[in-house]
Amino acid sequence: MPYFIHTDIKYKPLELIDAGSLADNCPEKWWNQSLCLVNDCVVRLGVFDGEFHWHKHDKEDEFFYVIEGVLYLDFEDRVIELAPRQGLMVPRGVIHRTRAPKRTVVLMVEAVTVVATGDPDNK
Numbered sequence: 001m002p003y004f005i006h007t008d009i010k011y012k013p014l015e016l017i018d019a020g021s022l023a024d025n026c027p028e029k030w031w032n033q034s035l036c037l038v039n040d041c042v043v044r045l046g047v048f049d050g051e052f053h054w055h056k057h058d059k060e061d062e063f064f065y066v067i068e069g070v071l072y073l074d075f076e077d078r079v080i081e082l083a084p085r086q087g088l089m090v091p092r093g094v095i096h097r098t099r100a101p102k103r104t105v106v107l108m109v110e111a112v113t114v115v116a117t118g119d120p121d122n123k
Helices: 020-023
Strands: 005-007 030-038 040-049 064-067 071-074 079-082 087-090 098-112
Touching: 020 040, 020 064, 020 071, 020 098, 064 071, 079 087
Parallel strands: 005 030
Antiparallel strands: 030 040, 040 098, 064 087, 064 098, 071 079, 071 098
């Protein structure tokens, strides 16, 4: 499945971010867009339907917050299910994948240095 990952920063400080409209108008099954910078981090909006590949980030933590739908975070030893209004921080170096059984909208916060598809020496 193709991933549509947009790392350009869409909004500048003090610009209104209508995440709901962006998500509602997204036709892709796996898409994310960098919304804005907050200090040394980027806030991304994701629309997921299906599963991402197994990967890790050696130097950066990731935070996932579900707005709508259900997001599964698969780890080597367990699965964590996130419902709307729930979040989870995945520490750097932890092998994981995200999986959505139906269309799910997620906010992510991570360092601007993160490679969205994972570091080169992925699982």
